[in-house]
Amino acid sequence: MNLASPLLETQKLPVRGWRRAGQAVPALAIALALVLAGGGCSRVPFIGKLVRSDQALENPVEFLLRLDRADVRPGDALVAYVSIRNLTSKALTGQLPDASSIEFYSTGSGEAVQQIWPVFSSQEPMGEVRDLAPGEIWRRTFVFTTPTKEPGNYRLQAIYHLAPKGIESSVGPVVSKPAAFQVTDVRSxxxxxxxxxxxxxxxxxxxxxxxxxxxxxxxxxxxxxxxxxxxxxxxxxxxxxxxxxxxxxxxxxxxxxxxxxxxxxxxxxxxxxxxxxxxxxxxxxxxxxx
Known part of the structure; x- marks a missing residue:
């Protein structure tokens, strides 16, 4: 992967985070425990209620999360790709995908949901707001270096905040489907x-x-x-x-x-x-x- 490759035309690949995993989990993220644990995988929590993932038209944006591979070794970097698409016929004003507008959560078998942070540059501007045209897609790559410490089966899920935190909006957080990955027992x-x-x-x-x-x-x-x-x-x-x-x-x-x-x-x-x-x-x- 080329660290200099442009993302969102002007942004760079995030590769360093300053906040540690294991911090307090917000209330919305508690609902992720059911999904990440495997219960109700066809449903995702959304702003105080459960909304089926196939009810896309109820949400103004489609938020997708996928991993570059499902099998990694202990010590490997975990690379995730996210995309945000405007499903409406009008332009939407929203935050560009970054480490502040998207929250990531991970859990293993029998483990509690834990917030994890992608790595990113200390010089990267956070919370930038732009217009997302109808049908337009924002894409972003995130790199994680902490969720592959121990062997096991894990799931990663993300929450995207279209509006900056602290600002009232008619659009609540949008939650991705969980992406499963396995950490094998051969350390790299x-x-x-x-x-x-x-x-x-x-x-x-x-x-x-x-x-x-x-x-x-x-x-x-x-x-x-x-x-x-x-x-x-x-x-x-x-x-x-x-x-x-x-x-x-x-x-x-x-x-x-x-x-x-x-x-x-x-x-x-x-x-x-x-x-x-x-x-x-x-x-x-x-x-x-x-």
Whole structure:
């Protein structure tokens, strides 16, 4: 996935969130427990009553949620796609889909409903309002790094607020159908409690991308121009594998969200002997897997 690909023409892929999962669940979300748990899957809660999902004409917008894949490994990023379509014959004024206008909730077998947050840039404007023409569709991609920590069967569901919170509107929240996903028991990557890829795993990804013996490696978590995090990995190639006149160091930017190398050409080697600058967040490694 290209982090630079435009969404809604001008918006970028959200890849960092600042609010933690596990916060208090609003009253509307409590009704999601029945749907997420598997009871009444043909019905979705809507502004104080239950409305069948096939009664689309009662809602001015169609709100759809789907996942890029239903099977993920522990540590994988979960990528979700949402679309919002105007079902009326008139233009609607509504919020663009972002981490403030859409709430996401997840649950596993026998677990309580938990709000989870997509990752997004701290520089991204939230709550922008625009006109949605008749039949027009807004689409948005969201990335999650926290709901795949443990193996199990899960469901993800979302609530879209057409009107900004605190503003009265004749249109209530619109709830998507739940999307099921399974987390298998083979771990792919390790992440901290905020969903950030661990330093050691970022180095391992860069080493695999280089495909040559490495004598020394370092990695720094830095903030790029878009307000997103990158692991800046510098590898010192083993002297025995160097060719005459070849540069000894290679540098890569590794996405701490998607766990892939996202850039190599403009990544300059970071001096291995220098100390890392202070970071805007504290990275707390999780307990080693059993």
């Amino acid at each position: 990557f390790r992440r901290d409690r905020d969903g950030i890829l661990l330093k050691e795993d970022a180095i391992a990804i860069a080493k695999a991308h280089l495909g040559r013996p490495v004598a020394e490696a370092t990695a720094l978590l830095v903030t790029n121009k878009a307000g997103l995090f990158d692991w800046w990995v510098t590898l010192a190639i083993d002297p025995g594998d160097l060719k005459a006149g070849e540069q000894a160091h290679r540098a890569f930017f590794v996405s701490p969200y998607l766990a892939t190398v996202v850039q190599t050409r403009s990544a300059k080697p970071y001096p291995l002997e220098e100390q890392a600058p202070p970071l805007p967040v504290q990275i707390t490694p999780p307990a080693p897997p059993e």
